[in-house]
Amino acid sequence: MIPAQFGYTRPGSLAEACQELAADEEAKVLAGGQSLLPLLRMRLAYPTKLVDVGRLPELAGVHDRGDHVFIGAMATHDEVLRSGVVNADCPLVALATATVADPAVRHRGTFGGSLAHADPAGDVPAVVLALDGVLVARSADGERDIPAAEFFVDYLESSLRQGEILVGVKIPKLGAGWGFHYEKFQRTAQAWAIVGVAAAVRRSNGAIQESRIALTNMAPTPVRAHATETALAGMDLGGEVRQACAEAAADTSPPGDLHAQPDYRRHLARVLTHRAVRKAAGSV
Incomplete structure (x- = not known):
């Protein structure tokens, strides 16, 4: 489709860009354009002006x-x-x-x-x-x-x-003792995540001392799996870890669409969190 009509400006400084946005409530920032341009083409966004910040050194x-x-x-x-x-x-x-x-x-x-x-x-x-x-x-x-x-x-x-x-x-910077992994399930290599899990795990004396886990596409915003983070504290990598990771979908509100329904996304969140935690802990 063809976007609706809009103005365009390329400010020479960050201060000038801020002034352009302040002067027009309907203006939008244009950076790489990989998210905004498709919205414009589908007429899901109607900015009066694009403020191009692509060349600002700041x-x-x-x-x-x-x-x-x-x-x-x-x-x-x-x-x-x-x-x-x-x-x-x-x-x-x-x-x-x-x-x-x-x-x-x-x-x-x-x-x-x-x-x-x-x-x-x-x-x-x-x-x-x-x-x-x-x-x-x-x-x-x-x-x-x-x-x-x-x-x-x-x-x-x-x-x-x-x-x-x-x-x-x-x-x-989290420093020594931390391991990391990002686990993602998607239809194709280029597709959005149906569910993704970002995991950071700190181990000491063979046990998980601390973890940080966030979920992709399990709510209207990215969410932390706080129940799993709490449950993992002090665990080794035995069977109890799987039980702790089963709490990953707690208090989430995953969407339902053509690719996956909410119950399937909850299942994926539990499975992928277990994989991500084990791989992150194993990389410490």
């Missing part, structure tokens, strides 16, 4: 900031995947990013765009939630930090305010 790159890794909003999935600091200090991010769509999309789509789009079927939001990432937003009024647990509000809805632009995300 949003670029992946940076080592000591206790955390800062991923600029305009860093592409491919750039994140190939980053030495991401692979060394935030390997769960790299594991999930490698499953995003296909190479063409990963070369164009942006890390920040995936987060701002707030699609619960996306791989990146669940990983940032599991790792307690902090998203940084900028507007004409200044900058603020938004914990990942507060960023995703509803289906395709984030807590970004009118006039705000996502600058990037801070991913804490």
